[in-house]
Amino acid sequence: MPLLDVKHLQTRFYTGEGVVHAVNDVSFHVNDQETVGIVGESGSGKSMTMLSVMRLIPQPPGKITQGEVMFEGQDLLQLSLPAIRRLRGNRISMIFQDPMTSLNPVLTVEKQLTESIRVHMKLDKVAARDRAIELLEHVGIPAARDRIRNYPHQFSGGMRQRVMIAMGLACDPKLLIADEPTTALDVTIQAQIVELVKRLKEELNMAVIWITHDLSLLASLADRILVMYAGQIVESAPLDQLYANPRHPYTLGLLQSIPRLDEAQKAELKPVDGMPPDLMDYPQGCPFAARCPYVIDRCHTEDPTLEPVSDRPNHAVACWVKPNGAAVLETARAIAH
Amino acid sequence: MTTTATTPQTQTLVRIEDLQVHFPVMQGLIFQRQVGSIKAVDGITFDVRQGETLGLVGESGCGKSTTGKAILQLERPTGGKVYFEETELTAAKGESLRQQRREMQMIFQDPYASLNPRMTVGSIVGEPLEVHGLATGKEKRDRVAELLHIVGLNPKFITRYPHEFSGGQRQRIVIARALAVNPKFIVADEPIAALDVSIQAQVVNLMQKLQDELGLTYLFIAHDLSVVRHISDRVAVMYLGKVVELADRVALYENPLHPYTQALLSAVPIPDPTIEAKRERIILEGDVPSPTNPPQGCRFHTRCPVAIEACRYAPEPEFKDAGDGHFVACHLVH
Numbered sequence: 001m002p003l004l005d006v007k008h009l010q011t012r013f014y015t016g017e018g019v020v021h022a023v024n025d026v027s028f029h030v031n032d033q034e035t036v037g038i039v040g041e042s043g044s045g046k047s048m049t050m051l052s053v054m055r056l057i058p059q060p061p062g063k064i065t066q067g068e069v070m071f072e073g074q075d076l077l078q079l080s081l082p083a084i085r086r087l088r089g090n091r092i093s094m095i096f097q098d099p100m101t102s103l104n105p106v107l108t109v110e111k112q113l114t115e116s117i118r119v120h121m122k123l124d125k126v127a128a129r130d131r132a133i134e135l136l137e138h139v140g141i142p143a144a145r146d147r148i149r150n151y152p153h154q155f156s157g158g159m160r161q162r163v164m165i166a167m168g169l170a171c172d173p174k175l176l177i178a179d180e181p182t183t184a185l186d187v188t189i190q191a192q193i194v195e196l197v198k199r200l201k202e203e204l205n206m207a208v209i210w211i212t213h214d215l216s217l218l219a220s221l222a223d224r225i226l227v228m229y230a231g232q233i234v235e236s237a238p239l240d241q242l243y244a245n246p247r248h249p250y251t252l253g254l255l256q257s258i259p260r261l262d263e264a265q266k267a268e269l270k271p272v273d274g275m276p277p278d279l280m281d282y283p284q285g286c287p288f289a290a291r292c293p294y295v296i297d298r299c300h301t302e303d304p305t306l307e308p309v310s311d312r313p314n315h316a317v318a319c320w321v322k323p324n325g326a327a328v329l330e331t332a333r334a335i336a337h
Numbered sequence: 338m339t340t341t342a343t344t345p346q347t348q349t350l351v352r353i354e355d356l357q358v359h360f361p362v363m364q365g366l367i368f369q370r371q372v373g374s375i376k377a378v379d380g381i382t383f384d385v386r387q388g389e390t391l392g393l394v395g396e397s398g399c400g401k402s403t404t405g406k407a408i409l410q411l412e413r414p415t416g417g418k419v420y421f422e423e424t425e426l427t428a429a430k431g432e433s434l435r436q437q438r439r440e441m442q443m444i445f446q447d448p449y450a451s452l453n454p455r456m457t458v459g460s461i462v463g464e465p466l467e468v469h470g471l472a473t474g475k476e477k478r479d480r481v482a483e484l485l486h487i488v489g490l491n492p493k494f495i496t497r498y499p500h501e502f503s504g505g506q507r508q509r510i511v512i513a514r515a516l517a518v519n520p521k522f523i524v525a526d527e528p529i530a531a532l533d534v535s536i537q538a539q540v541v542n543l544m545q546k547l548q549d550e551l552g553l554t555y556l557f558i559a560h561d562l563s564v565v566r567h568i569s570d571r572v573a574v575m576y577l578g579k580v581v582e583l584a585d586r587v588a589l590y591e592n593p594l595h596p597y598t599q600a601l602l603s604a605v606p607i608p609d610p611t612i613e614a615k616r617e618r619i620i621l622e623g624d625v626p627s628p629t630n631p632p633q634g635c636r637f638h639t640r641c642p643v644a645i646e647a648c649r650y651a652p653e654p655e656f657k658d659a660g661d662g663h664f665v666a667c668h669l670v671h
Contacts, residue, residue, distance in 0.1 A: 272535035
């Protein structure tokens with residue numbers, strides 16, 4: 001049984017101007033101790049999906065209108081508020097993009113770090129403090145015993161993200177959701193944080209969901225990748241499959257539009273033309289149809305669902321055409337050389 | 338194709354000599370006194386060649402944006418000289434500096450912040466023409482329509498406001514505004530950092546097309562080393578207010594000499610799991626030190642994985658040519 005099993009999740013925002021189709025019939029699972037990467041552009045619904053799973057959608061205007069989120073045998077969408085609060089920060093925890101806005105600037109790190117420990121683990125002040133120091137040492141903060149008395153502004157960006165991670169790990173979660181934790185950081189600091197999360201995942205036997213807009217980053221990190229577009233999962237594949245043989249035109253387009261550090265030619269990049277659809281005016285048929293180079297008539301009328309590629313049971317694509325990505329990438333490489 | 342550094346056309350367009358930008362740190366409410374200075378740019382020297390794209394990379398706070406602004410005199414340098422063609426910009430002021438500004442323009446990072454929301458596209462793109470007295474009336478309108486066409490926007494958009502456009506389209510408006518005065522030199526400060534991945538390539542391609550058609554010279558400031566490799570002819574790497582390495586694109590990426598460049602390159606992920614599985618990362622420890630008080634000796638020694646005793650005490654390494662125009666500032670490279 002998977003650790004987290006999401007089925008037909010749908011989230012809507014009811015605003016004055018109209019209904020935003022933020023998450024549209026999203027189904028996926030995460031196995032025990034697995035790292036799943038979710039990749040998508042801004043507005044693709046990747047953060048909204050995970051906020052819906054955690055039931056952190058502001059309500060109103062947001063509403064989870066449909067679906068099921070099974071975690072350790074219970075449906076999170078059916079739990080009472082006190083019950084879900086007992087889970088958050090305990091069995092499942094989440095770290096966010098910008099540690100400066102998710103840490104409280106007027107409280108010391110100790111205060112913020114011990115809060116969830118005391119609530120969830122029922123430890124007294126002294127024991128909670130020791131646990132907090134241990135956590136800070138674990139995430140690589142030097143002189144943790146002194147630094148714990150500091151305020152967030154006294155830490156650098158990378159150190160703040162380490163504090164956030166320590167908070168996320170405080171109660172030994174089974175699942176850590178990392179929402180673009182390195183986007184606000186420099187590339188050398190990003191490398192530090194990626195190594196840290198990889199190490200902690202091994203030590204603590206937890207599953208990780210890593211949300212990002214950077215396909216490159218996931219190549220050294222994830223076991224499996226979900227690609228999101230316009231609130232839908234359009235492709236789901238094991239790591240090697242996704243990069244070597246993407247079957248959705250959007251994934252293929254993303255891979256061809258990013259320059260690679262190991263490719264020298266100054267040839268023209270192949271951008272994905274056009275723009276993502278307006279989620280308030282959701283298109284009929286496939287949401288990618290308007291930008292898709294492989295579009296056929298059917299795409300404009302019928303929205304494809306996520307279905308396994310014939311010979312690969314773990315590789316699913318929501319596309320009527322399913323172009324042969326490996327062949328396309330091969331040809332592009334041959335032309336470039 | 339744009340001219341590369343190896344082609345004979347290597348005339349210098351902009352020359353930067355020992356450029357310094359120090360910001361004072363003041364203390365006291367009424368009787369303010371200077372208690373220190375933030376050495377954002379701390380003595381850098383390089384040339385930008387006619388028709389090339391010079392990439393300027395580094396982590397946040399290394400002084401790359403300040404360098405860009407100081408070259409255009411948007412931030413007055415506290416030391417050093419900047420020459421544009423034969424003119425010394427650092428000595429120019431008033432009307433003569435204003436005249437020079439026609440030749441050099443800037444593209445900013447955030448197209449949401451750099452366009453006035455109350456102005457129409459027509460008046461945004463047309464403003465430089467008016468300021469420099471280049472065109473008015475119908476002539477101006479025609480030129481604006483032409484500019485919009487050049488950057489791939491529909492000239493019908495002339496009466497619309499910035500909020501009606503997406504990020505990528507707004508960046509095209511910013512580019513059209515920069516091109517309005519027919520500049521020779523453009524400083525692009527992180528022009529694609531605020532855009533979505535699938536849109537970034539559109540803007541990069543546009544910038545390359547414009548360079549080919551109009552013979553522009555770019556100083557392309559970015560933190561994304563993959564994009565810089567793609568667009569640049571030569572690349573300069575900055576660390577804590579200094580340029581530590583400058584070389585031809587191929588030389589810098591295939592054979593980086595400075596330990597910082599090596600670490601920086603090894604930290605950039607590559608979208609290919611088979612390559613990633615084989616790569617060895619150099620993980621730098623700690624953070625960039627404060628530019629108020631950069632470390633003694635080589636300013637990278639506190640994080641350098643190969644530093645020797647001399648790096649701590651010896652004077653700062655000189656920025657010198659290690660052969661074939663590959664400049665590097667490191668004691669360990671001869």
